[in-house]
Amino acid sequence: MNAPLNTEQWLRVCTVEDIPRLGSRVVERDAGNIAVFRTASDSVFALLDRCPHKAGPLSQGIVHGETVTCPLHSWNIDLTSGEARAPDVGCARRYPVRVENGEVFLALASP
């Protein structure tokens, strides 16, 4: 993963094992919750927990491949980019993730 810009800092959120495979956990934050996803091959991705369609909680969707399907109206969101898959158009904000020794770190912007 890229090193965060100097205005961001790495925060430890949980271990990889805390997230179910093909599932997610929610990181609560006043500035908007973040959904942290784990794929079948143990890659971890983080997106703002707000679907670009009508703000559905992406964390509650079904994860498959590197995609999550929003639980409200089934948009498919690419976990690597946050982009909605065609034909839908929109983007959920993506957060850089680093996994070290089984620990998951998120890069969050400092003020």
Place this chain on the structure above:
Amino acid sequence: MKKPKLVVVGNGMAGIRTVEELLTLAPDLYEITVFGAEPHPNYNRILLSPVLAGEQEFKDIVLNPLSWYAENGIRLHLGKSVARIDRHRRTVVANDGTEEPYDRLLLATGSMPFILPVPGKDLKGVISYRDIYDTETMIATAKAKKHAVVIGGGLLGLEAANGLKIRGMDVTVVHLGEWLLDKQLDVTAGQLLQTSLEERGLSFLLQKQTAELVGNDAGEVTAVRFKDGDEVAADLVVMAVGIRPNTALAESAGLHCNRGIVVSDALQTFDPRIYAVGECVSHRGVAYGLVAPLFEQAKVCANHLAQLGIGQYKGSVLSTKLKVTGIDLFSAGDFMGGEGTEDIVLSDPAGGVYKKLVIKDDQLVGACLYGDTADGAWYFKLLREGRKIADLRDHIMFGESAIGDAGVQGQSRAGAMQDSDEVCGCNGVCKGTIVKAIKEKGLFTVDDVKKHTKAASSCGSCTGLVEQILMNTLGSSFQETPKTKAVCGCTDHNHGEVRKAIREHHLTSHKAVYDFLEWRTPNGCATCRPAVNYYLISTWPKEAVDDPQSRFVNERVHANIQKDGTFSVIPQMKGGVTNSSELRRIADVADKYHVPMVKVTGGQRIDLLGVKKEDLVSVWKDLGMQSGHAYGKSIRTVKTCVGSEFCRFGTQNSTQMGIDLETMLANMWSPHKVKLAVSGCPRNCAESGIKDVGVIAVDSGWELYVGGNGGIKTEVAQFLCKVKTGDEVKEYTGAFLQLYREEAYYLDRTVHYIARVGLDYIKQKVVDDAANRKALYERLLYSLEGLPDPWAARIAGVQKNEYIPIRLVTAGEPA
């Protein structure tokens, strides 16, 4: 005790339908004997015309093969005509002397063709058109002779004429009226019909009265002579000038007849042991000559023969169609109009289309359609319902499509729609959007359209319409969606194939399925994973592992997600029965967790709406109640009425029956949601008629109905069978649901499943085959046995992380 004896005279459509209805209501009540004058088992008389036209063969139109009689223990006397009824000794005697005693007698002798009383009517080559014998005579004559004359331009006559023409004869139709089908069509439509039949090579002589049939020395007919002196050559004369109820037998037995055997609303004759149905009957002064009303009579009559005593026949409104391939006409009700009626008429003779609607007191009372009959069924429905039509009047002529009353199938509605008309109500997609997407993105299938526009991706009720739009837009390059579609884009296999592979190759995990069936994706997608998960756990209970990550959020979390991401919680309330302590706990929970809305659901329980996900487990704990499974493709509720415990009409304890069923089915997963209801009497306060399984108590037991649905498209449940005890209700219900669980495709409701396999198949597996029923029932109990209540399990710690968010407490996190 010996069974009472039921004797049926007349082995035709009405009599045998009554027997069939009776057998479903009360299979073992009677020892049944049937007399039939014809030497054939019951066949579909209606389809004689396609047989004559060479479109079908006799074997195709047999309704009840001889084996059916044997299987149902019915004694059949074929080729024996009953000559006498002895009402004192209660026996019938056939023309060959066969005698049978009866306790109940059913007369279903049909009608006799009316033969014009003209000289020469007994010549060779003069026949009527009533049975297979007549039909075969016509087919044989057509091979050898040239000239046919059909007397009578009604439905039967025209069908006969059309058939004879197709068989190569020169056919002249002689008709007394001013125009053809003068009982079914008005003059304009009648003339249109005549033109198009003339184009097929038929000749017509209207307003001609037959005076005499002329014969040769061999006694064969050679010509028809009319009152005005004209003559036409004829090697075959078919008389189709009407029918008369066949009442000779009844009259000779002293039963009251008046243009038909007179019957009550219970289809009972003046002798209470004797019932009558079919064309031989006169009910409230009307004798019917079409099968639809006869089948209604059969249903009611069977109900009384089965000693249920609740049916009433109140007469029928009729509609007609002519079965000549390629000619569409439809008429119903009072299509002629008269005093106090208004007509709306659309007439396009060049285009071969004519429609007339007759309106009286703001109701549709008649319809006559020629050329375009697509809306016949809709008009017929308006007519029967007697609906006020002021609001429809401007558009009614243009059919149902113009009203925007979108049904399930698109039919030819799509073409008539404006670009701004909404196609998909769920997703608010207009026709224009779909057409544009099809053209610009090169879409070919309904699936493409779903993906690109979301139309038809929710309830699916507009799928037919979308197919129509595709067809209209693409023309011939449209490919109909194959009946057996692939589950999703991850595979080419359809649901049936996936189910089969899981069963036959003992696949018990998602990975095994994806590997074995060579899925294109490593772990499926949001469409196929839930389906595969269901197939795995339903096929291999206690063996396959239920994968929560392959379940839609509601089933994973065991609560119903709302549009703001909160959840609704519905605790189980078996049979809709609760008590003060439960209500108090519900109230306390609502206060403690600031539940914004508390609502009574349609399934007779209480919904707490707006609960935060992280509060779910503590809410469940404080409630101390079990999950109502109100969120899953699973058993939902068993709705009940108060039944015999309190209601003055109740015949059985419907509430307890509902509670027992809900207890039995707790935690059951299924292809789609499953709802049940139990009513204490046929007043049916629990709405059993629109449930997957509806139970209605009657004096002598319980009636079971299946395949009802109150959802997107209302479907009335169909009668499955009647049982006596509560244990049987459980066994039959359980067996039916297990069959559905084992065989239906994911997301098919029971109604869809039954539509695919047919109700007869269900009856065969669940009603007729006792051993199979028991086996199904046991498999259901086996797969439900030991399943934990999901809420209790989660209170005990299962999938804990699911409900606990990670909180960021680090100082660096901005507010």
